[in-house]
Amino acid sequence: MVTTLRFIASLLGPSPVVDSVPEKRAQQTRLSCWFPYLFLHVGCLGVIWVGWSWIAVAVAVALYFVRMFAVTAFYHRYFSHRTFKTSRFTQFVFAVWANSAAQRGPIWWACQHRHHHQHSDDECDAHSPDQHGFYWSHIGWLTAPDNLVIHARRVPDLLRFPELRFLDRFSVLVPLILATVLYGLGAALAHFTPSLGTNGWQMVVWGFFISTVVLFHGTCTINSLAHLLGSRRFRTTDSSRNSLLLAMLTLGEGWHNNHHRYPGTVKQGFYWWEIDPTYVGLRFFEWIGLIWELNPVPEKILAEGQAQVHRPLSESN
Numbered sequence: 001m002v003t004t005l006r007f008i009a010s011l012l013g014p015s016p017v018v019d020s021v022p023e024k025r026a027q028q029t030r031l032s033c034w035f036p037y038l039f040l041h042v043g044c045l046g047v048i049w050v051g052w053s054w055i056a057v058a059v060a061v062a063l064y065f066v067r068m069f070a071v072t073a074f075y076h077r078y079f080s081h082r083t084f085k086t087s088r089f090t091q092f093v094f095a096v097w098a099n100s101a102a103q104r105g106p107i108w109w110a111c112q113h114r115h116h117h118q119h120s121d122d123e124c125d126a127h128s129p130d131q132h133g134f135y136w137s138h139i140g141w142l143t144a145p146d147n148l149v150i151h152a153r154r155v156p157d158l159l160r161f162p163e164l165r166f167l168d169r170f171s172v173l174v175p176l177i178l179a180t181v182l183y184g185l186g187a188a189l190a191h192f193t194p195s196l197g198t199n200g201w202q203m204v205v206w207g208f209f210i211s212t213v214v215l216f217h218g219t220c221t222i223n224s225l226a227h228l229l230g231s232r233r234f235r236t237t238d239s240s241r242n243s244l245l246l247a248m249l250t251l252g253e254g255w256h257n258n259h260h261r262y263p264g265t266v267k268q269g270f271y272w273w274e275i276d277p278t279y280v281g282l283r284f285f286e287w288i289g290l291i292w293e294l295n296p297v298p299e300k301i302l303a304e305g306q307a308q309v310h311r312p313l314s315e316s317n
């Protein structure tokens with residue numbers, strides 16, 4: 001079993017832990033690194049054979065938002081930025097939940113994202129649209145071996161948990177389980193409620209392939225479009241932007257200029273009119289006692305933002 005998982009993981013490109021890696025990564029892609037993305041996209045073509053049903057589409061939409069929440073709340077705001085605290089067990093549950101998005105493991109994700117904040121839009125940034133163009137910032141950087149390693153120095157706080165290292169080593173395991181469960185769900189519905197018009201493979205194509213691919217591109221817009229489209233409230237040294245549209249698609253991540261100004265807070269929408277559903281969800285988790293010590297936005301940052309918000313965009317770059 002372990003050997004099989006290692007084989008599948010090697011096809012999808014595991015993230016080796018290295019002691020040092022160049023800050024400026026080579027823009028060289030490797031054909032095998034395209035495999036997981038081609039696999040997921042080609043899988044969507046299965047819709048030609050399986051068709052659709054309301055229940056399959058509803059499951060795909062639900063899984064998009066449920067997993068987007070996990071990516072933003074846990075991979076981003078917790079593992080990358082440590083903006084709240086939780087128990088070790090809940091941390092693992094959060095990691096598994098976010099891992100179901102098929103965006104590699106929590107340690108790799110956090111490692112790459114911390115690198116982005118350290119080098120936002122400078123020549124070492126792995127996915128800057130300013131430096132490398134839209135295509136590279138959106139998906140190209142994910143096919144470069146230099147970006148697929150875990151730099152130990154950047155994530156010592158996460159590497160000390162063997163259960164997280166396991167998820168990173170076998171990051172395909174949870175997505176595979178999700179796909180299998182979806183097949184079982186579709187097959188069960190076909191057997192017990194055939195009037196719904198679904199079946200195992202239809203549920204896999206919609207709930208796993210289509211939902212995961214849309215989720216993947218939704219997440220990638222924050223690396224690409226959130227540095228290109230929208231307004232700039234804060235004079236950050238990068239080109240990050242705030243966008244209501246991207247915030248809706250990503251459950252709050254679209255307030256990216258806010259986030260680059262102060263990444264240490266659990267909030268990305270700094271003001272009441274900046275919709276941040278992930279923050280609302282995290283406040284619920286705080287209310288039921290799952291998480292605690294949520295880092296707020298400092299008053300001085302809020303005042304700074306309100307002082308700058310009325311300036312023309314051309315002055316804020």
Ligand SMILES: [Zn+2]
Nearest residue numbers: 120222240256
């Ligand atoms: Zn950014």
Ligand SMILES: [Zn+2]
Nearest residue numbers: 080113259263
């Ligand atoms: Zn961040």
